[in-house]
Amino acid sequence: MEYKILFKDYNKALKQNRLLGLKCADCGKVTCPPMMVCQECAGTNLQIQELSGKGKVVSFTTSYLNSEGRENELPITIVLVELEEGPWIMGNLDDVDPKRVNMNLIGTRVSLGHRVFPGDKYSAGNAARPVFSYAEI
Amino acid sequence: MRRVVVLGGGHSKFCYNSPKTSVEMLSEVAIDAIRESNLSVKDIQAVNVGNVLGDFSEGQGMVQSFFANDIGCFNVPATRFEGACASGSLALRDAFIWIASGYYDIVLVGGVERATAMGTALATRTFAMFGDSRYEFPSGFTFPAAFGLLAHLYAYRYGIPLERLKEQMAAVSVQSHEYAMKNPNAQIQKKLTKEEVLNSFMVTTPIQLHDACPFSDGAAAVVLASEEVARKLTDQPVYICGIGQTSSGKLSSQYRYLPRLRARELAAEQAYRMAGLTPKDIDVCELHDCFSIAAIIAAEGLGLFEFGTAGEAWERGETRLEGRIPINISGGLKAKGHPIGATGVSQAYELTRQLRGQLAEQGRQVDGARYGLMDTLGGDGVLVSIIFSNQ
Numbered sequence: 001m002e003y004k005i006l007f008k009d010y011n012k013a014l015k016q017n018r019l020l021g022l023k024c025a026d027c028g029k030v031t032c033p034p035m036m037v038c039q040e041c042a043g044t045n046l047q048i049q050e051l052s053g054k055g056k057v058v059s060f061t062t063s064y065l066n067s068e069g070r071e072n073e074l075p076i077t078i079v080l081v082e083l084e085e086g087p088w089i090m091g092n093l094d095d096v097d098p099k100r101v102n103m104n105l106i107g108t109r110v111s112l113g114h115r116v117f118p119g120d121k122y123s124a125g126n127a128a129r130p131v132f133s134y135a136e137i
Numbered sequence: 138m139r140r141v142v143v144l145g146g147g148h149s150k151f152c153y154n155s156p157k158t159s160v161e162m163l164s165e166v167a168i169d170a171i172r173e174s175n176l177s178v179k180d181i182q183a184v185n186v187g188n189v190l191g192d193f194s195e196g197q198g199m200v201q202s203f204f205a206n207d208i209g210c211f212n213v214p215a216t217r218f219e220g221a222c223a224s225g226s227l228a229l230r231d232a233f234i235w236i237a238s239g240y241y242d243i244v245l246v247g248g249v250e251r252a253t254a255m256g257t258a259l260a261t262r263t264f265a266m267f268g269d270s271r272y273e274f275p276s277g278f279t280f281p282a283a284f285g286l287l288a289h290l291y292a293y294r295y296g297i298p299l300e301r302l303k304e305q306m307a308a309v310s311v312q313s314h315e316y317a318m319k320n321p322n323a324q325i326q327k328k329l330t331k332e333e334v335l336n337s338f339m340v341t342t343p344i345q346l347h348d349a350c351p352f353s354d355g356a357a358a359v360v361l362a363s364e365e366v367a368r369k370l371t372d373q374p375v376y377i378c379g380i381g382q383t384s385s386g387k388l389s390s391q392y393r394y395l396p397r398l399r400a401r402e403l404a405a406e407q408a409y410r411m412a413g414l415t416p417k418d419i420d421v422c423e424l425h426d427c428f429s430i431a432a433i434i435a436a437e438g439l440g441l442f443e444f445g446t447a448g449e450a451w452e453r454g455e456t457r458l459e460g461r462i463p464i465n466i467s468g469g470l471k472a473k474g475h476p477i478g479a480t481g482v483s484q485a486y487e488l489t490r491q492l493r494g495q496l497a498e499q500g501r502q503v504d505g506a507r508y509g510l511m512d513t514l515g516g517d518g519v520l521v522s523i524i525f526s527n528q
Contacts, residue, residue: 007271033272039390059293059395061285063341066277067262076277078341080286080389088392090273101342106293117275122266129275 004046005034007127014114014128019053021085022046030085039087053112054135055083060105062098069120077101081110081132091130109135138237142367142374143525144360145173146486151324151474153253155354159191159200162356163249164207170358171208171245175370178208181360182241184215185232187225187248188478193263194254204247221267222427223515224248225357226382226481230521232361233377242363248479249356260352264477267516269387281349283388283517284428285341291396291430295445303343305448306429307334310347310471312451313426316458317468319501324353324474348429353474357482359489375489378508379412379524381405387517400520401438401512408510408522409440416440419524420506421491422462423484425514426469435512436464439522463503466491481521484511492527 005020010033013020021032026043032051037044062077075098082088093105094113110132119126147169149162157165163186171178186201197203201215218227225248232244252260261279268278292302311331317323329347337346367374381404385391391399409415416439424439426432436447441462442455450456456464467473467487470480488509496502509525 011271033387033389035386035390039386059286059290061282061289061341061344063277063279063282063285064338065261065279065281065340067265067274067279068258069262070277071258073277078277078282078286080290080392080395082392088389090276090278090389092276103289103292103299106289120262122262123270123274127271127275 001044003034003036004048010034011128014130015116017053017112017114019051019112019130021049021051021087023049030087032083032087032089052084055081055110057105057108057110058082058088060093060101062101079132089130091132094131094133111135139239140364141233141236141377142362142364142371143377143485143489144362144367144371145170146357146359146489147173148322148357148483148486149355150322151353151355151476153324153354155251159188159195159197159249159251160204160207162251162354163200163204163247163358166356167208167245167247167358170360174360176243176360178210180243181210181213181245183235183244184210184213185218185228185244185246186215187218187228187481189219189221189224189250190252190255190263190477193259194251200249210245220519221516222425222475222477222480223513223519223521224478224481225483226511226513226521226523227519229481229485230380230382230523233380236361236363242366244361245358246361246482247356247358248482250476250478251354252352252476253354257352269517273387273389279341280427281341281344284430285344286388287396287434288343288430291434294396297445299343302448303335304331305433305452306348307331308448308451309426309429309432310334312456313465313469313471316466316501317472319499320468320473321499323468323472324351325472344428350427350470350475353476355474355476355479357479357486359482359485373493375492376526377523378526379408379414381407381522383520385518385520396434397444398434398438398520400518401435401514404520404522405439405512408524412524412526414508414524418508419462419510420508421466421488421503422464422510422512423467423487424464424512426465426471427475427514429471431514432465432469435514439510439512458501458503466501466503481511481513484513485523488525492525
């Protein structure tokens, strides 16, 4: 059995600000980032769905420490976002002063953009990552 | 299935900048464990080793075979187990299964890590390899960050003001330091105050330096044997009476269940069911406090406290030596140290001593302890629960 969405295809789409997910025809739930099967019911009857990229922050952390070679990204705010379609994804939050980030951020509506992590010697190439900004109301 | 006994053990002092190689650290504690078991290396039928980052820290893969050869266990089957911070626990659980099944009678279980040789930047990079490399690492994922995300989510989910949660988290670290001062094998033997925790360097909000365990070097070993063999060797048998192991995927895929870790709850359930016990039966617990918030989440996931209340329990002293359920009386990962490949074996070593009543001299014996529970979390998804009994 082949993957419906390989990482390379997800990555290519995200570089165009398009977020690809998988809609399960059995249980109706959406999986993103993609997996081989539905993350809810393990079903394989999946269809590719382009997601809205809109959602709300469910948690956050501002890091003052990072992995070797990524110190220049600090401080960096990492968020978990619940997408309108249901799944959660990890990304960064842009355009925010890390010192002003607090618990009020939880519940804030955000929308998707991206930046590319160029990769390091262990990462087998680059990877686009979701970078969210405050959604226009 | 046969009953399995933990015989002798060996434990290095956990430390920064060990002058010894991984093979040397592990060999020394293994020989201690074999001698304490009243056995010789010729009696060892197989060797299981937890080791995670030897490839990066020393350029040494496959440490298990070099180690087995170094101690004179020539040509025995030697297997390395890798499940991030739960590697030693995997090695232990599999050794149990092999002996319980009747295939082997005596298996040596060891764990070793020399993480500090990497320095903080490379260590942070390699530890982050136990998160999802393609879908989460690009966002700056590290394990401190994962627990920063879980801490804020925990405060939100249970309606605890962040300042209150921070005080509860500080209480976890303060207690661990206190007991580590009584444990000669502990890496950090220094009193810590709540103020010091709350004034320490911010690593990733709301996790500060003293909410986090250190990088560590160290090794631990235990010998497991069938009950029949053990009967001739010890009059203080400690049995493994329940085991559980589960896995889970990347953090975001665990979504609605967070900040609870469903995989831990399932692993614990397996172990309790097998042992015929409930959380109320546990007399002493060693759990995976890689971060202070991780200890709170673990204690609840193991069923020792109601969800949202473990932090208060630490503050009230319920987790102390004389409390309702003594937790991490070794000093925990926070202060005993966390050489990741060795941690699970170290937990087993500690609980074996508690259940034999051997820690009175150190002033940290849980009186009359019969059942001990260990919990280990590896990366984003290896969970192990093991229950020990002295009857």
